[in-house]
Amino acid sequence: MSAYAFTPKMSAQNPTLRRFSAMTTAKSKTNWNAVYQRELPRVYNYFRYRLGDNALAEDLTAATFEKAWRAREKYQRDRAAFPTWLFTIARNVAIDHLRTHRAHVSFDALEQIPAPDSPHEAYTRQAELAQLGALLAQLNEHERELIALKYGAELNNREIARQLGMSESNVGTTLHRIVEKLKAKWEG
Amino acid sequence: MGDQFLKQYRESPRSEFARELQDKLNGETVMQTQKTWRQNLMRWSPAFIAAAIVLALVLVISLPPTRALAQDFLDLFRVKKFAAISIDPARMKQLDKLNVDTEKLFADNVQILQESGKPVTVASVQEASARADFDVAVPAQAPQGAKLQISVQGAGAAVITVNVAKTQELLELAGVNDVKIPAQLDGAQITIRKPAAVLLTYKLQDGNLVLMQSPSPEIELPPGVELKQLGEIGLRVLGLSADEARDFANKVDWSSTFLIPIPANAAEVRQVTVNGADGLMLTSNGAARNGRSLYAKGDSVLLWANNGMVYAMQGNTNAVDLLEMANSVQ
Numbered sequence: 023m024s025a026y027a028f029t030p031k032m033s034a035q036n037p038t039l040r041r042f043s044a045m046t047t048a049k050s051k052t053n054w055n056a057v058y059q060r061e062l063p064r065v066y067n068y069f070r071y072r073l074g075d076n077a078l079a080e081d082l083t084a085a086t087f088e089k090a091w092r093a094r095e096k097y098q099r100d101r102a103a104f105p106t107w108l109f110t111i112a113r114n115v116a117i118d119h120l121r122t123h124r125a126h127v128s129f130d131a132l133e134q135i136p137a138p139d140s141p142h143e144a145y146t147r148q149a150e151l152a153q154l155g156a157l158l159a160q161l162n163e164h165e166r167e168l169i170a171l172k173y174g175a176e177l178n179n180r181e182i183a184r185q186l187g188m189s190e191s192n193v194g195t196t197l198h199r200i201v202e203k204l205k206a207k208w209e210g
Numbered sequence: 211m212g213d214q215f216l217k218q219y220r221e222s223p224r225s226e227f228a229r230e231l232q233d234k235l236n237g238e239t240v241m242q243t244q245k246t247w248r249q250n251l252m253r254w255s256p257a258f259i260a261a262a263i264v265l266a267l268v269l270v271i272s273l274p275p276t277r278a279l280a281q282d283f284l285d286l287f288r289v290k291k292f293a294a295i296s297i298d299p300a301r302m303k304q305l306d307k308l309n310v311d312t313e314k315l316f317a318d319n320v321q322i323l324q325e326s327g328k329p330v331t332v333a334s335v336q337e338a339s340a341r342a343d344f345d346v347a348v349p350a351q352a353p354q355g356a357k358l359q360i361s362v363q364g365a366g367a368a369v370i371t372v373n374v375a376k377t378q379e380l381l382e383l384a385g386v387n388d389v390k391i392p393a394q395l396d397g398a399q400i401t402i403r404k405p406a407a408v409l410l411t412y413k414l415q416d417g418n419l420v421l422m423q424s425p426s427p428e429i430e431l432p433p434g435v436e437l438k439q440l441g442e443i444g445l446r447v448l449g450l451s452a453d454e455a456r457d458f459a460n461k462v463d464w465s466s467t468f469l470i471p472i473p474a475n476a477a478e479v480r481q482v483t484v485n486g487a488d489g490l491m492l493t494s495n496g497a498a499r500n501g502r503s504l505y506a507k508g509d510s511v512l513l514w515a516n517n518g519m520v521y522a523m524q525g526n527t528n529a530v531d532l533l534e535m536a537n538s539v540q
């Protein structure tokens with residue numbers, strides 16, 4: 023053990039120093055950069071499926087991660103899986119947004135999806151997505167939330183059940199019914 | 211149409227959006243360390259408690275009781291000197307494994323007088339100066355092509371009430387059984403005041419360069435507190451033997467010294483001069499506890515003070531460039 027002293031000056035509350043101290047002392051077992059890379063597309067697509075607007079999805083994704091990052095020290099791995107915790111935040115962000123922007127059902131996203139190489143494929147895909155967007159817009163809030171969590175956030179039925187306070191089997195049944203409804207309207 | 215078609219509606223976020231958000235989150239990570247006093251004071255890991263004992267008890271300077279009584283609470287600790295102490299990484303791991311619920315343990319011992327609030331992004335150096343109530347210095351040699359983000363963290367204040375029994379309990383958990391916290395310290399109140407801080411973040415393609423500046427924090431001490439003795443205890447927690455702790459404590463100017471424990475394998479430490487003032491350059495060697503490090507190999511942190519202000523500059527650049535940039539801060 024060695025001890026050495028220097029005589030520069032510094033703040034006890036210096037954030038950079040505290041960050042440096044964190045390197046040496048804090049219990050950090052979560053690779054937040056990896057978490058960010060993994061969860062960003064899921065959160066972003068959750069909002070796209072939920073609200074149908076790419077720009078809005080970016081805004082709300084940013085809001086979600088900012089909230090999560092500020093509170094991440096509160097996240098306790100023994101209490102909930104990280105996606106569960108993160109999507110609880112995301113859902114609250116969506117709820118807050120919908121509360122203040124109830125009428126917003128834009129589907130700008132559909133026009134921004136990169137087109138395939140073939141003009142015919144591009145036309146077909148654009149048309150299909152436009153139709154899907156219109157159908158999603160007809161779903162009620164609960165149905166839309168289920169679709170967004172399943173296909174946007176890519177949560178499994180158990181995780182969705184935990185988020186929405188439903189049974190896992192009820193999630194499966196309800197999702198099946200929604201997909202069948204979408205399918206019927208699509209083919210009709 | 212089925213399940214697969216619904217999945218095809220997914221797309222990747224724009225790369226610019228992903229990168230900008232990540233930069234912002236990384237910037238906030240730095241500022242977050244100052245976000246709230248309660249979090250700062252109560253979220254410490256057991257290892258950080260060891261440092262905290264040094265920072266809150268050792269750092270909070272030893273004053274001769276008679277002098278303190280004469281000045282009647284007016285003695286303030288201000289950071290004027292800076293010391294690094296090399297710690298055995300194995301000891302840090304030991305402390306890390308203690309798994310003490312410090313939030314519960316010290317829940318009743320921290321009173322927030324002033325919340326520093328969330329960092330606020332401002333549009334200009336002038337606005338930052340007005341918000342922070344000091345003239346913000348900028349490096350004349352700023353990184354070329356960098357996008358500058360300016361944030362201001364508000365002032366904060368808190369009172370810590372010393373609880374001898376709980377602190378003693380922590381010592382025993384840390385395996386330090388041969389020292390006793392002076393009973394007369396029980397109930398002593400230490401007030402910590404942190405002025406506003408300004409963070410200049412230069413966003414570069416290969417990482418950020420950050421300059422933090424703030425007036426020195428102040429710590430108000432009750433009269434009669436002999437913190438040199440407590441400093442020795444903190445050093446014992448950090449793994450120094452009784453002789454080493456006593457020897458080190460005798461060498462430190464406790465009236466103005468901020469002490470940083472650094473695992474011996476984590477960083478290179480060098481004393482430097484910045485604008486005529488003493489400074490400390492810490493360069494991470496990439497060694498990681500728990501398999502990772504917040505700092506990549508080569509990341510440097512430069513700490514210095516001038517005219518009552520304290521500065522920290524951090525970036526993934528070589529120490530010479532960092533020092534040159536720090537010398538241009540005016």
